[in-house]
Amino acid sequence: MRPRVAVLISGRGSNMAALLAAARLPGFPAEVSLVVSNRPDAAGLALAQAAGVPAQVVESRGRPREAFEAALDSALEAAGIRYVALAGFMRVLSPAFTAKWEGRLVNIHPSLLPAFPGLDTHARALAAGVRLHGCTVHFVTSGVDEGPIIAQAAVPVLEGDDEAALAARVLQQEHLLYPAALGWVASGHAWLEGGRCIVAAKGAGAALSNPLPDVPGLPTQAGSE
Ligand code: GAR
Numbered sequence: 155m156r157p158r159v160a161v162l163i164s165g166r167g168s169n170m171a172a173l174l175a176a177a178r179l180p181g182f183p184a185e186v187s188l189v190v191s192n193r194p195d196a197a198g199l200a201l202a203q204a205a206g207v208p209a210q211v212v213e214s215r216g217r218p219r220e221a222f223e224a225a226l227d228s229a230l231e232a233a234g235i236r237y238v239a240l241a242g243f244m245r246v247l248s249p250a251f252t253a254k255w256e257g258r259l260v261n262i263h264p265s266l267l268p269a270f271p272g273l274d275t276h277a278r279a280l281a282a283g284v285r286l287h288g289c290t291v292h293f294v295t296s297g298v299d300e301g302p303i304i305a306q307a308a309v310p311v312l313e314g315d316d317e318a319a320l321a322a323r324v325l326q327q328e329h330l331l332y333p334a335a336l337g338w339v340a341s342g343h344a345w346l347e348g349g350r351c352i353v354a355a356k357g358a359g360a361a362l363s364n365p366l367p368d369v370p371g372l373p374t375q376a377g378s379e
Pocket residue numbers: 163165166167168169170198241242243244262263264272273299325328
């Protein structure tokens with residue numbers, strides 16, 4: 155039986171939808187068995203229901219973090235969940251929760267960590283003038299946006315980009331990267347060891363996309379004359 159995965163969301167749910175689509179493919183090594191939102195108004199809940207995946211609200215607002223996390227943990231255990239994928243889940247989880255799920259809890263973040271942890275990553279990348287930006291899938295540890303990196307995808311920052319254009323370019327990569335990284339973890343091809351992530355998956359090198367623009371007079375990226 156394929157390991158059961160829960161996807162945790164707080165909003166739109168486009169990464170969740172990408173994971174659901176991947177998990178419907180016959181060869182995908184995990185099954186998405188549960189979607190949990192900490193907000194009742196998350197748009198992603200309707201997407202999960204439409205896809206026929208059990209979707210549940212475990213409300214975080216208005217109660218202590220311990221109570222929220224106890225309810226979340228019960229929902230995950232009741233559904234026989236092996237792996238948890240945070241997908242736009244905007245609550246910080248306690249060290250007790252991340253320790254319990256260590257090695258089985260992953261997150262996607264819209265920057266090339268360790269650059270730009272936290273919020274507003276695209277605006278901050280533009281303000282910093284970086285030429286490469288992107289997204290990271292990592293194991294979750296007690297530090298926010300800090301855990302061992304599983305995979306990253308880079309995109310160029312182009313002249314004239316605004317926050318929306320850059321966010322859209324990154325999001326496209328998120329939807330490709332997250333299913334690949336989750337698949338590696340669920341199939342035992344990526345794991346935590348000594349505080350780092352080892353990836354032993356075929357095609358893992360393709361997780362970094364770094365296209366350079368063609369410059370007249372210079373060799374192309376492939377090194378051809
Ligand atoms: C995604 O860009 C995800 O990387 C980001 O929120 C967005 C959620 O979109 N996550 C974080 O910023 C977590 N620190 P989605 O709901 O459409 O997947």
